[in-house]
Amino acid sequence: MDRVEVFDLLRRLGEGTVELKWDPRTKTIVLIVFSEKGGVGKTALVNALAAVMGRAGLKVLVIDLDPRATATHELGVLSPAFSVNDLLYIDAKDPDPVSPRGLAAEAILPAGEAWPDTVHLIAAERALGNRESDNTPGMEVRLRLSLQGVAEGYDLVLIDVPPRPGGKLAAAAIQAATHALLPSTLDEDGFIGANDAVLSIKRSRLNQGLPPLPIVGVIRNIVDRRRTGLAELYDTKLAQEWPRDSADRCGDCAEAVCPHVPRLIEDVAIPKYVIRQESRSAQVPFTAAGTAEAELLRRACTKLLNHVAEVA
Numbered sequence: 001m002d003r004v005e006v007f008d009l010l011r012r013l014g015e016g017t018v019e020l021k022w023d024p025r026t027k028t029i030v031l032i033v034f035s036e037k038g039g040v041g042k043t044a045l046v047n048a049l050a051a052v053m054g055r056a057g058l059k060v061l062v063i064d065l066d067p068r069a070t071a072t073h074e075l076g077v078l079s080p081a082f083s084v085n086d087l088l089y090i091d092a093k094d095p096d097p098v099s100p101r102g103l104a105a106e107a108i109l110p111a112g113e114a115w116p117d118t119v120h121l122i123a124a125e126r127a128l129g130n131r132e133s134d135n136t137p138g139m140e141v142r143l144r145l146s147l148q149g150v151a152e153g154y155d156l157v158l159i160d161v162p163p164r165p166g167g168k169l170a171a172a173a174i175q176a177a178t179h180a181l182l183p184s185t186l187d188e189d190g191f192i193g194a195n196d197a198v199l200s201i202k203r204s205r206l207n208q209g210l211p212p213l214p215i216v217g218v219i220r221n222i223v224d225r226r227r228t229g230l231a232e233l234y235d236t237k238l239a240q241e242w243p244r245d246s247a248d249r250c251g252d253c254a255e256a257v258c259p260h261v262p263r264l265i266e267d268v269a270i271p272k273y274v275i276r277q278e279s280r281s282a283q284v285p286f287t288a289a290g291t292a293e294a295e296l297l298r299r300a301c302t303k304l305l306n307h308v309a310e311v312a
């Protein structure tokens with residue numbers, strides 16, 4: 001199949017009918033949205049996908065692992081009584097520690113009133129940054145253990161991962177995930193961030209003796225609809241780096257198409273629209289706007305979710 005330029009994809013967003021094809025009977029996907037560069041739209045993408053899932057009446061859990069708590073604030077939670085920091089913290093002097101298995105259930109909060117009641121959150125707070133320097137053994141596996149028996153109650157779990165290279169919070173997310181999605185802007189930061197994320201995912205899983213993490217793809221994110229030479233260059237570069245027909249293999253599986261080697265998602269791109277900034281500031285889902293811009297963004301996010309459901 002000939003490659004379609006990202007600008008053509010954006011022009012076609014308004015064509016045809018685009019409906020969510022998500023089977024809630026399938027296993028729960030715990031999806032990290034991860035790049036090792038900031039500013040590539042990880043948080044915006046996480047909450048946009050949550051908004052589309054919620055609009056469809058599906059249960060989605062957002063886990064905010066970024067100490068800046070941007071996803072938490074957009075979801076309408078300002079002062080969480082129990083945050084992901086409490087979930088990950090270990091008191092090394094506690095003579096009778098509580099098992100982390102299933103503990104995530106105690107940290108789950110409903111999103112704000114403007115959000116569908118099927119959207120839930122494990123909130124972040126600034127103190128979460130302390131976990132990056134926490135050398136207590138076992139801290140990085142607590143998120144994975146805490147989701148046991150909890151994630152199964154959701155159709156999708158989305159984890160917003162901070163961009164710190166080699167960070168402990170990123171490692172906690174990678175170990176808890178069942179799949180990864182790598183957003184990339186059409187510039188050097190986006191390209192490097194996705195490449196470095198692939199290395200971190202592989203190393204973190206190997207270090208913990210876990211199997212390779214399936215990567216649902218590299219998604220071109222917050223793409224400006226105006227054609228520029230730089231965007232054209234990196235649109236081509238991403239397609240060359242991760243071609244759909246790549247025969248690359250991770251070396252750890254016998255599947256015909258290796259799910260652990262990233263491939264560019266060629267038939268979807270997420271456009272840059274001001275509605276995302278507006279909805280973040282208002283702490284409401286962008287899907288509530290009812291504008292043509294919001295509808296086009298919904299279509300793009302729906303196509304991405306359909307891709308995740310198909311390949312996961």
